[in-house]
Amino acid sequence: MEPNSGQAASESFRAQALIYKHALNYGTSFCLSFAIQLGIPDVIHRHAQPMTLPELVSALQLSPEKTIPLRRVMALLVHSGFFSVNFNKEQKEEYSLTPSSRLLLRGELSSLSPFVQVLVHPVLSNPWRFLGDWFRGCKEQTVFETAHGVGLWDYGGKDPGFNGLFNEGMASDSRMMRLVVGDCKEIFEGVNSLVDVGGGTGNVAKIILQAFPHIKCTVFDLPHVVSGQPEDTNLSYVGGDLFESIPPADAILFKHVMHNWSDEECLKILKKCRESIAKKKDAGKVIIIDMVVDMQGDDADITETKLLFDILMMVLTTGRERNEREWEKMFLEAGFTSYKITPIFGLRSIIEAFP
Structure with missing residues (x-):
C-alpha cells in the first residue's frame, strides 16, 4: 500500500x-x-x-x-x-x-414565499440549462434571451401572467424593508421628494411613506408595470425609460435595480440621475439598496448567496453584483464626488452617492 x-x-x-x-x-x-x-x-x-x-x-x-x-x-x-x-x-x-x-408564512407582510416561487419558476430556472450554449458562442446578450428568444423585461411585457408573479415576487422581497426603514432617519433627513426607479407596484415607496409621510414619492417604472396602479396624496406613478430621463427629486432611489445592468448601462443611468438632481435647487443624492460583494464580516452563507446572485444576474440580465471598488469607480466616472456605504439589510447595503 x-x-x-x-x-x-x-x-x-x-x-x-x-x-x-x-x-x-x-x-x-x-x-x-x-x-x-x-x-x-x-x-x-x-x-x-x-x-x-x-x-x-x-x-x-x-x-x-x-x-x-x-x-x-x-x-x-x-x-x-x-x-x-x-x-x-x-x-x-x-x-x-x-x-x-x-419568513415563508402566507399573509405575513414579510413573507418571502412569492420570491422563492418566482426564482424556481420555469421561466427563470430553465435558462440555467443554456449557460454552456451561451458561453460557447450564442450571440444573445443574456442566457435568458438564449433560452426564450427575448430578454427578461420584454418577456414580462408579453406574458401578463408571469409579469404578475414576477412583480409579486419582487414586492415580497421589498416588504422586508419594513424591518429596518425606521432606522434610516439619517438617510432620508432633508428629503422632501423621492423617485423610486424600478419601484414596481410601489411597495418600497409605501413603506417609506409610512415612516416619513412628508416625502412626495414617485414610482418610476416601465409603462406596463405601473399602469393602473392606485395613486395617493404623496404617491404617484410615472411610466418611462430610465435611460431616457428620470423625474427630478431630492433623492433618487434604486432598490435591487442597479445589479440588473452592466457597468456601461449603470453609468448611463447614474449620469441621468445627476441631470435630474441638478434640476433641484438644493443638492440631492442617489440612494442605492443593493449588494456589495466582499464586505468585511460577511459569513460563508452570505458570501455564497451574493456570489449566486451574481451568476443569477449573468443568466437573467446584463448585470452583476459589485464590490466597493467597482461601485466607487462608477460613481466617479458618472461625476459624483463622494459616496457612503452602510451595510444594514443583511445581504444588501444602503449606498449613498453625492454630486
Missing part, C-alpha cells in the same frame, strides 16, 4: 460528496418550493405547538401512504435549516418553525 493512500482516498471521497452535494442542490430548492405549495409552514404555525408527522400528514390532507416520503422531504428541509425537529416521549418527531420558515 502506498504511503498515505488511506488519507488520499478519504480526501477523494470527501471531494466526491462535495461535488454531489452541489450538483443536487436544486433538490433543496424544489423541496422548499414544494413545502410552500403545500403550506407546511402555515400548517405548523396554525398548530401553535410542535407537530408530529402523522398530525402534519392529516392537516395537509395527504394520503397516509405519503407519510414516509414526507418524512424524507422534511429531513432534508430540517438539515437545511428551514424546520427544526425534536423527539417527544414516544420518540416521535415533532416539527417546529425556524426563523427561515417564519
Whole structure:
C-alpha cells in the first residue's frame, strides 16, 4: 500500500460528496418550493405547538401512504435549516418553525414565499440549462434571451401572467424593508421628494411613506408595470425609460435595480440621475439598496448567496453584483464626488452617492 493512500482516498471521497452535494442542490430548492405549495409552514404555525408527522400528514390532507416520503422531504428541509425537529416521549418527531420558515408564512407582510416561487419558476430556472450554449458562442446578450428568444423585461411585457408573479415576487422581497426603514432617519433627513426607479407596484415607496409621510414619492417604472396602479396624496406613478430621463427629486432611489445592468448601462443611468438632481435647487443624492460583494464580516452563507446572485444576474440580465471598488469607480466616472456605504439589510447595503 502506498504511503498515505488511506488519507488520499478519504480526501477523494470527501471531494466526491462535495461535488454531489452541489450538483443536487436544486433538490433543496424544489423541496422548499414544494413545502410552500403545500403550506407546511402555515400548517405548523396554525398548530401553535410542535407537530408530529402523522398530525402534519392529516392537516395537509395527504394520503397516509405519503407519510414516509414526507418524512424524507422534511429531513432534508430540517438539515437545511428551514424546520427544526425534536423527539417527544414516544420518540416521535415533532416539527417546529425556524426563523427561515417564519419568513415563508402566507399573509405575513414579510413573507418571502412569492420570491422563492418566482426564482424556481420555469421561466427563470430553465435558462440555467443554456449557460454552456451561451458561453460557447450564442450571440444573445443574456442566457435568458438564449433560452426564450427575448430578454427578461420584454418577456414580462408579453406574458401578463408571469409579469404578475414576477412583480409579486419582487414586492415580497421589498416588504422586508419594513424591518429596518425606521432606522434610516439619517438617510432620508432633508428629503422632501423621492423617485423610486424600478419601484414596481410601489411597495418600497409605501413603506417609506409610512415612516416619513412628508416625502412626495414617485414610482418610476416601465409603462406596463405601473399602469393602473392606485395613486395617493404623496404617491404617484410615472411610466418611462430610465435611460431616457428620470423625474427630478431630492433623492433618487434604486432598490435591487442597479445589479440588473452592466457597468456601461449603470453609468448611463447614474449620469441621468445627476441631470435630474441638478434640476433641484438644493443638492440631492442617489440612494442605492443593493449588494456589495466582499464586505468585511460577511459569513460563508452570505458570501455564497451574493456570489449566486451574481451568476443569477449573468443568466437573467446584463448585470452583476459589485464590490466597493467597482461601485466607487462608477460613481466617479458618472461625476459624483463622494459616496457612503452602510451595510444594514443583511445581504444588501444602503449606498449613498453625492454630486
